[in-house]
Each structure stands twice: as structure tokens, then as C-alpha cells.
Amino acid sequence: MKTSRRGEIYDVMKVREDFPVLARKVNGHQLVYLDNAATSQKPRQVIAALVDYYERYNANVHRGVHTLSIEATDAYEEARAKVQKFINAPVPESVIWTRNTSESINLVAYAYARKHLKAGDEIVTTVMEHHSDLISWQQICKELGTRLRFIPRTEEGLIDLSTIDEIISARTKLVAVTHMSNVLGTIVPVREIAERAHAVGAVILVDGAQSVPHMPVDVQDLDCDFLAFSGHKMLGPTGIGVLYGKPEILEDMQPFMYGSDMILEVSYEGAKWNQLPYKFEAGTPNIADAIATGAAVDYLENLGMDAVWRHEQQLTAYALRRFAELENYRVVGPTDPSLRGGTISFTHDQVHPHDLGTALDRLGIAIRTGHHCAMPLVKSYGHAAVARASMYIYNHEGEIDHLIEGLKQAEGYFSHAGSRRS
Amino acid sequence: MQDLGDLDSLYRELILDHHRSPRNTEPLISPDVEVDAVNPFCGDEVKVQLKTSGGTLNGISVTGRGCSISQSSASMMGELVKGRSVEDAMRARRAFQALMKGEALTEDQLADLGDLEALQGVKRYPVRIKCALLAWSALEDALKRVRA
Structure with missing residues (x-):
């Protein structure tokens, strides 16, 4: 370098x-733009990717046999593969397009927590979460009768792991932590927390909204079960987000939303869910913004x-x-x-x-x-x-x-x- | 401070004076009504306590924390409505809201607002209008409860 x-x-x-x-x-x-934690600015290359899609090959994905639809599908799936490589996910189908980090977290709350947690179980988070990684769990706790517990901070604003073995216990079924605080800038020791979570058989979700745009993030190295982040904080457009999930965990989850594209076979009596990742991408997806997020990843990888x-x-x-x-x-x-x-x-x-x-x-x-x-x-x-x-x-x-x-x-x-x- | 000079139209001296030394901050003992207002956008808070008798606001306490605009507006509001009738206070609230919306005020309406006219500059900063109105929304709630 x-x-x-x-x-x-x-x-x-x-x-x-x-x-x-x-x-x-x-x-x-x-202009001195110092509000990047809220949203980043966009390079010409990302804006050009949006324009290129709309001007040259705008079509729906996964449906048509015509050229434009094939090109759109290829570009959409190529962008997924770029994100997969970017976070070192094992397979492309472990990358699900959502609307933003909040939707990714909600997806886990609804499609995972509701199925796998019950009254008496505990969810563990930290005291420095963004509201989107707090309110979802508060609501799940109200609904299921689970208890929300918090990993504290030190006076200075670092994560205090001294009581982690007491806080993450055999009762813990889900741990949801930010990777970097959007207020304090604190980097959360996710790998250590993941290790403890897995030792008690819990899954861990990482809110990567503030980390993925700024540092190398490797989901296999962190050993997180879920990673949520947004396109717009990493040079990409608004309205597009990602949920990474370990494939075996995603397989075991029910769809979060129902509609087209997420089914394999439909009769008047019922439907059979499509495979990953489409099971979680109901309806026409945000094609243009997914493709442009791929361009944003290219830009970051290039640096x-x-x-x-x-x-x-x-x-x-x-x-x-x-x-x-x-x-x-x-x-x-x-x-x-x-x-x-x-x-x-x-x-x-x-x-x-x-x-x-x-x-x-x-x-x-x-x-x-x-x-x-x-x-x-x-x-x-x-x-x-x-x-x-x-x-x-x-x-x-x-x-x-x-x-x-x-x-x-x-x-x-x-x-x-x-x-x-x- | 040449670069910040055009802020003077927003931060008039009277505003900063009320922010530094807010008036009527002594809490009331057993107020008739008490209303808290919070601006979720910025976390600013204002608490209004009222004591009334015979339709007159003979006791008011206005406290809170937040930016100079929200807190000076609160302080000036307390000064303005103290000792006035509920009807007068309601009228002042309507006039102040009109001022923030950039509506033309009659001379009577402007006179009704007294020092609060100093906040006129806020209307040029749309994101700050909510700051100026925070105390008034608390007062409005409080007045409605007084009348109820």
C-alpha cells in the first residue's frame, strides 16, 4: 500500500x-460533509450504475426469457455475489436483499425469534444499540415473555465484558449487538461475544450498519449467525439493505413476507416456499438499487x-x-x-x-x-x-x-x- | 465573527439573554396542571406548570433543557402569559404560531407577543421552528386541561 x-x-x-x-x-x-454515519455521499460510478440499468436494461428479474430480463437478472445476482465476497459469506444465497438494516433486523425478529424463542428465554444486547436493534427485541420480549438483558459499557464508552459469562447464560437464545456504535464510535468485540453466545447455544446477530462501510468485515471470521447492514451508508443508494444469515439457519426459518418470487409451487390450497435467498425476497425486488450497491462494493474494493x-x-x-x-x-x-x-x-x-x-x-x-x-x-x-x-x-x-x-x-x-x- | 454574522437575525440578544437566564423557573407547589413536551427530533424538553383562579393564570413555572431557541421561547412565553387570562394566552399562542408560519400579523397581534417578536428570525430556519413551538404546545395542552 x-x-x-x-x-x-x-x-x-x-x-x-x-x-x-x-x-x-x-x-x-x-461543503464539508461530516454526517456520514447518517448516510454517505455517492460516487459517479454508483449513480451511473442506476442510470445504466434504467436506460439500457430495465426489466423484471427471475421471470422473463427476453434479453433485458436476463441481463437484469444477471446484474442483480452479480451484485449479490459481490456483496457475498465483500463480507466473505460462504455462498451467494446467504445474502438476502432487504430495504435497510432495520428491515434486516426485523426479519430476524419475526422469522427467527418468534419461531425459536419462548417465555423464560433471554435475549442479550448492549447498552449502545441504535433504536433499530433495541425496539425489535423489546417488542419480541413483550410478545413472547422473553427477557432482554444488556451488556454494559465502561465509563469511557467501551464494551464491558467482565460480566459477560453471567449475562450470556444457558437461558440466552439470541444475542444482538452492534459492531460499531453510531454515537460513540466504539468498536464492539463481536468475535468474543459470538464465542460466548455459541458456547451457550445462542445465535448472534451483528448490526453492521456502521462497521461494514468502514472496515473489513468477514462473517466467517466473526462467526456471526446474522449480519445486517444498509447500502446507503456505504456509497450505495437508499432503500436497499442486506441480511446475511448462515445458510442452515436461514433454511430453517419461515418466510417473513409472502408474495411472488418467494414460492416454488402454488395451488389454491397452499404454496411451497422457494429456495434461499428468494424465500425472503417476496415481490419484485429493488433491482436498480441492488445493482448500484454492487457498484458501491466495487468502488470500496478498489480502494x-x-x-x-x-x-x-x-x-x-x-x-x-x-x-x-x-x-x-x-x-x-x-x-x-x-x-x-x-x-x-x-x-x-x-x-x-x-x-x-x-x-x-x-x-x-x-x-x-x-x-x-x-x-x-x-x-x-x-x-x-x-x-x-x-x-x-x-x-x-x-x-x-x-x-x-x-x-x-x-x-x-x-x-x-x-x-x-x- | 464575520462568517457567522448573518446568524444575528436568528440569535437576537434577547433570545440569548432568556436562554442564559430563563424566567419563571421556580417549580409551583401543587400546580393545577402540569404538562411535559419533548421534541423527539432533538430531545429538547419543556415542562409547564399552571395555577389558575377565575380564568386567570396567576402562577406559571416553565422549565426544561434544550437549545437556545426552544428555551428562550419557553422563558418569554412564561413572561408573556403570567397573570393573563386563559383566553389571552390562547390568543398569544395562535399569534405566535402564525408568526412562525410566516403569516402576516396585525399590529395588535404583534403587540400581543411582546418580546417574542425577537424570535421572528426563526421562520427563516425551518428546521428550528419546531424548537420555538415546543413550549407553546405544552402550554396549549395545559390550557385545554385547565378549561376541561
């Missing part, structure tokens, strides 16, 4: 040229996920060093860059995150403010809201400098405001 003259792992400026939106000005300033991760680690370390210079801003979450990703939440001692967000927007800097769909976690730090800057492949140190400068300006603005004329 070569390092460019700017000390970068790949040429970030060249990468930026692939993202039309990054050339935009916002409120008279060059190399090791390089992507190293770039973000470098940038995170730089950003954390710059944050440490600021007297009244505090990072919420781990400060050791090797234990976290490039999602940095922070607060100011006096200025509310929402006011910070509005001030930064005036400077063209896009961050997110609020509870980030993790209300209990943000509350546990004593906040109702935090500000969050999150990075991706096209961000660079110059943009972090803009952010820090913007934060200083915002602080100055709100603290000197008393001397202004009303």
Missing part, C-alpha cells in the same frame, strides 16, 4: 473528484477496505488530537483511536448541540445533532442531545481543521453574543 505525498494512504483528492456533491457550496462555503479503515483511523486520531486542544468541547466516547471508528460525538459546556449545528451549517459544515436514534445511551451520559461529526473515505485533515475552526467560531459567537446590540 503506497502512501501519497500528503501522508495519506490513498489520494483522497482524487477520490473526491468522483463525488459530484462534494463540489457544492453551502451558504457560500465549500481496499484495509486502506479505507487505515485512512479513517488516521483521520480519527488527527480529529481527536484537534478536539483535545479545545477547552470547552468534550468528546463523548473512547479517546483511544485504535478502539473506535471515525464517528465522534461531542458537547460544548454551554452551547447546545442544536445551536452548534445551525452555526456550522452557516459555514457549510454538515454535522448531526440530537440523540442519534440511541436515546437511552445519550441519556446515560447525562445529555438529551449531542453533536456528531462522522467521517468517510473522502474526508481529509483540511476538513477537520475547518470543523475545529468552525467550532471555535461558534463558541465565540455564542459567548460574545452578550456584547452585541439586540
Whole structure:
């Protein structure tokens, strides 16, 4: 892996040229996009894949004998195979297209948990889940009479495994954990948790919404039973997600939705389910966005996920060093860059995150403010809201400098405001 | 602060003053009604407590936490409606909502709003309108319960 003259792992400026939106000005300033944990921007190659499908071979899949339908089916299945390779899944049919991470998790809740769990069983999650990996399990617990238990965090915001053997016990039937916190940036030791889950005979689902776009993720190495993630956070379009499942577990599950494409044979009395993965893909799927997700995978593979991760680690370390210079801003979450990703939440001692967000927007800097769909976690730090800057492949140190400068300006603005004329 | 200068139309001094030193924050002992409002979008909170007699709001407490817009609006609202009639408070709420929607207000309506006119700039920042209205939705609920 070569390092460019700017000390970068790949040429970030060249990468930026692939993202039309990054050339935009916002409120008279060059856009600095630091809301990647919410959604990433899209390169020309992904947008071109969408246009190409609609302009050249738009047709339904798995049905026609005509050329367009065959081409569409091939491209759709090729995209599945790309995702399979990307996460090192054993077979293409272990990759199911969904709408997003939330739908993938719901699929497991409805099609797996409802069938395999019963009253008295336990589901284990962590205290740093996104609402989509929390509410599904709360509802399953209400419905089935199962109990939800939580792996705690340390003061700093790392996962505390010291009581894991007590929390994941013989009563545990399902473990659902995030791979990277969308608030704290914390990397969750999924492999260790998976080992413990399997030792007690439980299955483990990993919410990879924040990890798959940013680091090499290998489902066989993690030994997870399910992995859920979204296309739109990894350069792909919105409206497309993935559920990976171990084939033998998926085989044993009932369909989640009923309709065309998911059946093999239908009579007026009943139906026989199609094989994997189609059993879980009822109706005409999101063909264009699946194909474009394949293009997004190509883009990331071309950079190399090791390089992507190293770039973000470098940038995170730089950003954390710059944050440490600021007297009244505090990072919420781990400060050791090797234990976290490039999602940095922070607060100011006096200025509310929402006011910070509005001030930064005036400077063209896009961050997110609020509870980030993790209300209990943000509350546990004593906040109702935090500000969050999150990075991706096209961000660079110059943009972090803009952010820090913007934060200083915002602080100055709100603290000197008393001397202004009303 | 040249770059942030155009924020002055949003963050008027009066707003920041109410945010720094909110008024009427002393909790009421045995209030007649108490309403909490939360903006799920940002987590901002406002609690309104009322004491009434003969259709007059003779006690009000407004507390909460959140951004300068939500909390200054809450503080100014408390100042405005304290000691006024339930009808006056309802009218003020309607006028303030109209102000946020960018509707033209009559001079009487503007006069009714007093200091709250300082929040006019919020209408240029559509995502922040919800912040300004949070306290008022709590007040509206509280007033309805008073009348019920």
C-alpha cells in the first residue's frame, strides 16, 4: 500500500473528484460533509450504475426469457455475489436483499425469534444499540415473555465484558449487538461475544450498519449467525439493505413476507416456499438499487477496505488530537483511536448541540445533532442531545481543521453574543 | 465573527439573554396542571406548570433543557402569559404560531407577543421552528386541561 505525498494512504483528492456533491457550496462555503454515519455521499460510478440499468436494461428479474430480463437478472445476482465476497459469506444465497438494516433486523425478529424463542428465554444486547436493534427485541420480549438483558459499557464508552459469562447464560437464545456504535464510535468485540453466545447455544446477530462501510468485515471470521447492514451508508443508494444469515439457519426459518418470487409451487390450497435467498425476497425486488450497491462494493474494493479503515483511523486520531486542544468541547466516547471508528460525538459546556449545528451549517459544515436514534445511551451520559461529526473515505485533515475552526467560531459567537446590540 | 454574522437575525440578544437566564423557573407547589413536551427530533424538553383562579393564570413555572431557541421561547412565553387570562394566552399562542408560519400579523397581534417578536428570525430556519413551538404546545395542552 503506497502512501501519497500528503501522508495519506490513498489520494483522497482524487477520490473526491468522483463525488459530484462534494463540489457544492453551502451558504457560500465549500461543503464539508461530516454526517456520514447518517448516510454517505455517492460516487459517479454508483449513480451511473442506476442510470445504466434504467436506460439500457430495465426489466423484471427471475421471470422473463427476453434479453433485458436476463441481463437484469444477471446484474442483480452479480451484485449479490459481490456483496457475498465483500463480507466473505460462504455462498451467494446467504445474502438476502432487504430495504435497510432495520428491515434486516426485523426479519430476524419475526422469522427467527418468534419461531425459536419462548417465555423464560433471554435475549442479550448492549447498552449502545441504535433504536433499530433495541425496539425489535423489546417488542419480541413483550410478545413472547422473553427477557432482554444488556451488556454494559465502561465509563469511557467501551464494551464491558467482565460480566459477560453471567449475562450470556444457558437461558440466552439470541444475542444482538452492534459492531460499531453510531454515537460513540466504539468498536464492539463481536468475535468474543459470538464465542460466548455459541458456547451457550445462542445465535448472534451483528448490526453492521456502521462497521461494514468502514472496515473489513468477514462473517466467517466473526462467526456471526446474522449480519445486517444498509447500502446507503456505504456509497450505495437508499432503500436497499442486506441480511446475511448462515445458510442452515436461514433454511430453517419461515418466510417473513409472502408474495411472488418467494414460492416454488402454488395451488389454491397452499404454496411451497422457494429456495434461499428468494424465500425472503417476496415481490419484485429493488433491482436498480441492488445493482448500484454492487457498484458501491466495487468502488470500496478498489480502494481496499484495509486502506479505507487505515485512512479513517488516521483521520480519527488527527480529529481527536484537534478536539483535545479545545477547552470547552468534550468528546463523548473512547479517546483511544485504535478502539473506535471515525464517528465522534461531542458537547460544548454551554452551547447546545442544536445551536452548534445551525452555526456550522452557516459555514457549510454538515454535522448531526440530537440523540442519534440511541436515546437511552445519550441519556446515560447525562445529555438529551449531542453533536456528531462522522467521517468517510473522502474526508481529509483540511476538513477537520475547518470543523475545529468552525467550532471555535461558534463558541465565540455564542459567548460574545452578550456584547452585541439586540 | 464575520462568517457567522448573518446568524444575528436568528440569535437576537434577547433570545440569548432568556436562554442564559430563563424566567419563571421556580417549580409551583401543587400546580393545577402540569404538562411535559419533548421534541423527539432533538430531545429538547419543556415542562409547564399552571395555577389558575377565575380564568386567570396567576402562577406559571416553565422549565426544561434544550437549545437556545426552544428555551428562550419557553422563558418569554412564561413572561408573556403570567397573570393573563386563559383566553389571552390562547390568543398569544395562535399569534405566535402564525408568526412562525410566516403569516402576516396585525399590529395588535404583534403587540400581543411582546418580546417574542425577537424570535421572528426563526421562520427563516425551518428546521428550528419546531424548537420555538415546543413550549407553546405544552402550554396549549395545559390550557385545554385547565378549561376541561
